[in-house]
Amino acid sequence: MKFRALTAILLAVTMVVSACAPATKTVNGIRDPLVFATYGTGTATYADLAAVTDAVSTDTGARLRIITSDTAIGRLAPMKAGIAHMARLGDEYIFGFEAKNEFASENWGPQDLRVVWAPLSPHSMLTRKSDGIRTPADLKGKKVPHVTANPSVNGKIEAYLAYGGLTFNDVELVEMSYSEQPAALESGQIDTLYHQVYGSSLFELESKVEVSWLELDPNDEPAVARVSELAPQLSILPFENAPGQREGQSTHGFVYTLPIASYADAPSDEVRKLVDSMASTFPKYESSTMNTPRWNPAEVEVMPRVVPYHPGTIAWLKENGRWTEEAQRRNDELVERGERLQREWSEFMDTDPKKDEIPQGWADWQKQAGL
Numbered sequence: 264m265k266f267r268a269l270t271a272i273l274l275a276v277t278m279v280v281s282a283c284a285p286a287t288k289t290v291n292g293i294r295d296p297l298v299f300a301t302y303g304t305g306t307a308t309y310a311d312l313a314a315v316t317d318a319v320s321t322d323t324g325a326r327l328r329i330i331t332s333d334t335a336i337g338r339l340a341p342m343k344a345g346i347a348h349m350a351r352l353g354d355e356y357i358f359g360f361e362a363k364n365e366f367a368s369e370n371w372g373p374q375d376l377r378v379v380w381a382p383l384s385p386h387s388m389l390t391r392k393s394d395g396i397r398t399p400a401d402l403k404g405k406k407v408p409h410v411t412a413n414p415s416v417n418g419k420i421e422a423y424l425a426y427g428g429l430t431f432n433d434v435e436l437v438e439m440s441y442s443e444q445p446a447a448l449e450s451g452q453i454d455t456l457y458h459q460v461y462g463s464s465l466f467e468l469e470s471k472v473e474v475s476w477l478e479l480d481p482n483d484e485p486a487v488a489r490v491s492e493l494a495p496q497l498s499i500l501p502f503e504n505a506p507g508q509r510e511g512q513s514t515h516g517f518v519y520t521l522p523i524a525s526y527a528d529a530p531s532d533e534v535r536k537l538v539d540s541m542a543s544t545f546p547k548y549e550s551s552t553m554n555t556p557r558w559n560p561a562e563v564e565v566m567p568r569v570v571p572y573h574p575g576t577i578a579w580l581k582e583n584g585r586w587t588e589e590a591q592r593r594n595d596e597l598v599e600r601g602e603r604l605q606r607e608w609s610e611f612m613d614t615d616p617k618k619d620e621i622p623q624g625w626a627d628w629q630k631q632a633g634l
Contacts, residue, residue, distance in 0.1 A: 290325040292536035299523070300341045300350035303331045305442075307459050307554055308521055311382070312351045314551035315558060318544040319537065334412060336365055339374070342526060349379060349525045349537075354415035356524045357496065360570045360601060362608060364414040367622040372612070373604040377573035379523040379534055380541055381564040383557050385502035387516030388423050389465065390455045391448065392473040392507070399427030399477055402434055405454040408444055409436040416441060418494060419517060420457050425489040426479060448472070460505040460516065461553035469506035476507060479515040496520070496568050504553065520564050525573060534575025542579070566590050571597035600634070607632050 288295050299316065302308040309331060316327035330347060332338045335355035341347035350356075358364045359374040366374065390396040396405065402424060409431075410416045424430060437453050444456035445464040449472050458465055460476070468474060481487065481499040490497055501513040508514065525534065542560035549556055557563075565585050571594045572580075580586035611628045 291323040293323050293325040293533055294348060296326040296328045298328045298330060298347045300330050300332065300338045300347040303333050307461050307552060308351060310552045311554055311558070314548040314555055315541055318548040319540045322540045322544045335415065348529065349523055351521060351523050353521055354418065356522060357569050358414065361604065362625060367625045369618060369621060372608040373601065375527040375601060376524050376570055377527050378567065378570050379525050379573050379576055380538055381520040381522045383518050383562065383564060384521050384554055385460045385516050385518045386419060386458065387460050387502070387514065388455045388457050388477040389448065389474050389507065390477065392475040394454060396455060397478060399423045399429065402427060402455060403429055405434055406437050406452065407434040408447065408453050408456055409438050410441050411438055413441055416457055422490045422494045422497060423477065425493055426486045460502055465506045474507040476505065476514040476516065481515055529573060531575035531578065534573050535578045538576050538579040567594045567597055571601065604634060607634065
């Protein structure tokens with residue numbers, strides 16, 4: 264669906280909802296209902312958010328609802344149209360902020376997004392154990408997925424290859440959807456897949472095929488530097504209890520945030536209240552999924568990397584001794600970057616670029632502007 268058509272539909276739905284629904288009320292400082300957008304119902308991302316919002320709803324008395332989409336545009340568009348107030352997102356929070364990939368479009372451009380809460384989540388590349396693929400360097404000449412309409416996942420696969428000193432030119436790319444990967448690995452259509460390590464489909468795959476994870480050495484400085492150059496939001500950290508791991512075994516993979524995000528104009532008091540409730544109710548949802556332990560407020564990421572944090576979140580972090588001068592400096596830099604991106608986008612669009620030339624034209628414009 265064209266971006267313009269999708270946005271028009273969402274705006275029309277918003278008008279209908281606004282006309283027919285009673286005015287949104289506030290319960291204990293939170294809008295009721297407070298609507299989130301995220302991934303589909305079969306994903307670990309959705310399962311985490313469902314557990315968290317249920318706990319917050321019980322704690323505050325406000326209704327928290329979730330709408331889903333399998334695409335980056337489909338998760339951000341409801342917030343842009345006012346249907347959703349927040350979203351748990353993949354890298355589209357970065358792409359939207361920077362106007363990259365599908366957001367380098369006449370209907371989008373740089374979005375004034377903010378991180379509300381940043382729990383970490385482990386992802387890695389899985390192989391058939393019998394193939395003897397142990398590290399990213401072993402993928403040379405192998406069949407690697409290229410996931411349809413998913414620049415976030417493809418960017419992570421590119422970073423894994425870069426860790427091993429490889430590029431997409433060194434492997435055989437196989438087009439498929441994200442959800443098709445486990446079956447494709449089982450059948451031999453691909454030799455590896457990229458996934459959130461606790462996905463239910465991977466546990467099912469493990470019951471049929473012996474699998475193992477690619478191992479990364481966090482102390483290999485040149486390899487880590489190549490990853491950071493491509494994707495500075497990534498950390499290389501251990502994960503446990505995933506398919507293919509023995510009890511007590513850990514493997515290093517990509518660990519990064521799939522954050523709850525909002526637009527900058529989300530009410531600060533509401534954001535602070537939401538964050539406070541997510542933190543205080545953590546013991547209630549800690550064991551709900553394999554990944555909810557990583558929502559521990561003591562472990563969420565508190566240093567802004569590529570998108571600034573919301574003032575309401577910063578207020579909570581300050582109250583709890585978690586915000587540093589370094590974090591504030593970085594946040595200020597990112598806010599300034601966002602403002603500059605929006606100014607440069609406006610000037611770029613004033614040149615009246617052709618629709619199909621916008622992505623490359625914007626990338627060239629950014630480079631010339633030193634962004």
